[in-house]
Amino acid sequence: xxxxxxxxxxxxxxxxxxxxxxxxxxxxxxxDTCRPVVIGDAARLQKALNVTGVKLTINxxxxxxxxxxxxxxxxxxxxxxxxxxxxxxxxxxxxxxxxGAYQFIKVATELAMEGQVEAICTAPLNKEALHAxxxxxxxxxxxxxxxxxxxxxxxxLTAPGLRVIHVTTHIxxxxxxxxxxxxxxxxxxxxxxxxxxxxxxxxxKIGVCAINPHAGEHGLFxxxxxxxxxxxxxxxxxxxxxxxxxPLPADTLFFRAGRGDFDLVVAMYHDxxxxxxxxxxxxxxxxxxxxLPVIRTSVDHGTAFDIAGTGKADERSLLEALRQGxxxxxxxx
Numbered sequence: 001x002x003x004x005x006x007x008x009x010x011x012x013x014x015x016x017x018x019x020x021x022x023x024x025x026x027x028x029x030x031x032d033t034c035r036p037v038v039i040g041d042a043a044r045l046q047k048a049l050n051v052t053g054v055k056l057t058i059n060x061x062x063x064x065x066x067x068x069x070x071x072x073x074x075x076x077x078x079x080x081x082x083x084x085x086x087x088x089x090x091x092x093x094x095x096x097x098x099x100g101a102y103q104f105i106k107v108a109t110e111l112a113m114e115g116q117v118e119a120i121c122t123a124p125l126n127k128e129a130l131h132a133x134x135x136x137x138x139x140x141x142x143x144x145x146x147x148x149x150x151x152x153x154x155x156x157l158t159a160p161g162l163r164v165i166h167v168t169t170h171i172x173x174x175x176x177x178x179x180x181x182x183x184x185x186x187x188x189x190x191x192x193x194x195x196x197x198x199x200x201x202x203x204x205k206i207g208v209c210a211i212n213p214h215a216g217e218h219g220l221f222x223x224x225x226x227x228x229x230x231x232x233x234x235x236x237x238x239x240x241x242x243x244x245x246x247p248l249p250a251d252t253l254f255f256r257a258g259r260g261d262f263d264l265v266v267a268m269y270h271d272x273x274x275x276x277x278x279x280x281x282x283x284x285x286x287x288x289x290x291x292l293p294v295i296r297t298s299v300d301h302g303t304a305f306d307i308a309g310t311g312k313a314d315e316r317s318l319l320e321a322l323r324q325g326x327x328x329x330x331x332x333x
Contacts (some may be wrong), residue, residue: 003035003071004118004329006322007108010040012130013084014097015303016313017123018048021076023315024322025055028073031052034326035071037061037117039108041100042080044088052311053088063107066116085307093126098133101125105140109147112294119329120144120297121321126303138170141289144296153291157273157300158324159280162257164265164273165192165290176269177211177225185233185266191290192264193242198328207253207262208234208246209272215249223283269276288319293326297325 006205011017042060069077083100117261137143138296156165168176212222230247237244254276267273285300300316
């Protein structure tokens, strides 16, 4: 059985993606666990090598010659789409870079659907640049769903000692509350439960956040959202024999999850779930898209335009995203 092939998308070329990629691929031990290939731009990766001082050799490929990838320490295999101008500055918003980020994802998704790679790991993109490049998606999660024809997916964030899956993500708070309904909550819990089972956890204890402070305090806060939107989903999941508790006040639930009481937290909206994960350390956070027909993990940080091109970017989140992608990826024969 061979090591899984992981397609690493370069993200926004004006951001730190190229730098964290070459820094990650300089860890020779990575090649003991996977076969990484970058989907991006060879010349941009060479610039990243220059600014970081990392000593690696670029092996430029095309989609048709991806079979010639070396997968050896000291070499960066890259499917070179040649979309990034040589004079593109680091740290500046660019429609060209936004379009490039989309094209890198598109090719990686096609390779995954064709069975040429077993997982995708994404470096960060910039949403404003993505839109300027003509691709109107809230982020990677929704883009991958569209590219794979998947109707509904969930965002899961992980950090040391914490996993969080989101019922809603990139929409405003009022829109999120309107969107939350028992069927969506139940499907989100189910996707999270499936991840825990696939990961081989002996225990799959899930805590579900409330929407309102103190879980509504029996109607004192809010307009009965917990009873109407969340409780029916929890009851349906318990009827399946799953260990699900809630709706619980988010502040209490995250405290208990941090001490090990839960294997997964179900957050109702973006900031409810993102805040606790990022407090634990953004350099170790990983974003996993759950429900796709392909495995996709990602760094849990942005393009960091303020330090892009300086060589200062920290590669630990990408290394952790690669590690989790490797764990989730099927093993090719």
